[in-house]
Amino acid sequence: MTQYKYLLDEKELPTHWYNILADMKEPPPYYRHPVTLELMKDPPMPPPVFPMALIAQEFSPERWIEIPEEVRDVLKMWRPSPLYRAVRWEKALDTPARIYYKWEGVSPPGSHKPNTAVAQAYYAKKEGLEGLATETGAGQWGSALCFATRLFGLKCKVFMVTISYHQKPYRRIAMEAWGGDVVPSPSSETQAGRNILAVDPETSGSLGIAISEALEYAVTHEGWKYSLGSVVNFVLLHQTVIGLEARKQMEMAGDYPDIVIGCAGGGSNAAGLIYPFLKDRLTGDRPNLRAIFVESAACPSMTRGIYAYDWGDTAKTGPVAKMHTVGHGFIPAPVHAGGLRYHGMAPSICALLDQGEVEARAYQQNACFEAALSFAQAEGFIVAPETAHAVRAVYDEAMACKESGEAKVILFNNSGHGHFDLGAYDAYHRKELPDYELEQEKIEQALRELPEIPA
């Protein structure tokens, strides 16, 4: 059987990142100050918690931003990543659709996340910093940053949500193997953590609390800054290497996608694949291209939230962004796709959604694991629970093609492997995986706490 696998030479690794803000009819509105709620028109955003080069990228109007040679050197460890055509899965589904996927599980930490972690570590090193502090839920982002900081000789401090720290030790062990300093959050190392522990010493923690701790750690330690793994423009920018490579690989395959799909927690892997193709729609070359961002029904910011200004973190210390949100105080059910449990979404994706340029969809976890198993049994790869959401959307689109007889071309981002999440597959097999029916009242309650924007 012919292997439909499209590989690029190292020389073809992109030299520039693609900045979609340059091609949007209207870019997302400015951030607002977390306390005064005033528009923050002039970067840097106070406090300057990120390396300055990243703050400049966040607001850059340039369409193409050069990737530093040192960053490309590290990315070459696993990039360009392969693109496959899922011929065996197409056959198993008996669909006329042609399905392609970009495989990001080839990076050492096993997902797309090091694409930005490497860039962030590089700029931190260049700025003369000693280390980066961050938060992590299930540990995918934390492991990507520990890996990247290590390669640039920096330290990494990770505040890991307590419940995951105890329930999912393998990612912690990986972070420690790369030299990271991982503490369960809330911890006694920050005022934010001590305040929470004083009230509830047995708390299981949350991503919102962990963000507050990492921010506090960064601003109270000389030579340290904060690092974020999704949502903001510069992270999505760094992820566009995925789509830029995929464009060349689709060309090798002699195809162009009708539909591009990615799962979305904060939106970085999906935007990374989608934006370089969406460029063609925005500039009028491919007006019918469909882009679908797939979220978890347990945290449905795009499909059931509202488009409004909200704080990026629970403690209300970070900037306020206009985005689709279910409210910064919303606590999602403990679904296995830990990376899809963020209350908001990348502001650029939200603006595109509002402008009708992209679509959003949500799925319950059982439907996702069903599709992920069908994919694994045909293509071999056992995908991350987050990725399984994209796989489900592809499955449904392929089935729609079977109904209609249309041979559409579908491309999706296979954002990472699920080797640390096999417990979730086990729960699915044992029929112990709950689907959570989210009551509208719970969302409305969280939305009552949105900031009141001054006129």
Ligand SMILES: *Cc1c(COP(=O)(O)O)cnc(C)c1O
């Ligand atoms: C973190 C993660 C996601 C979700 O994050 P985005 O920023 O939305 O991409 C998706 N897939 C994998 C494998 C992840 O690790």
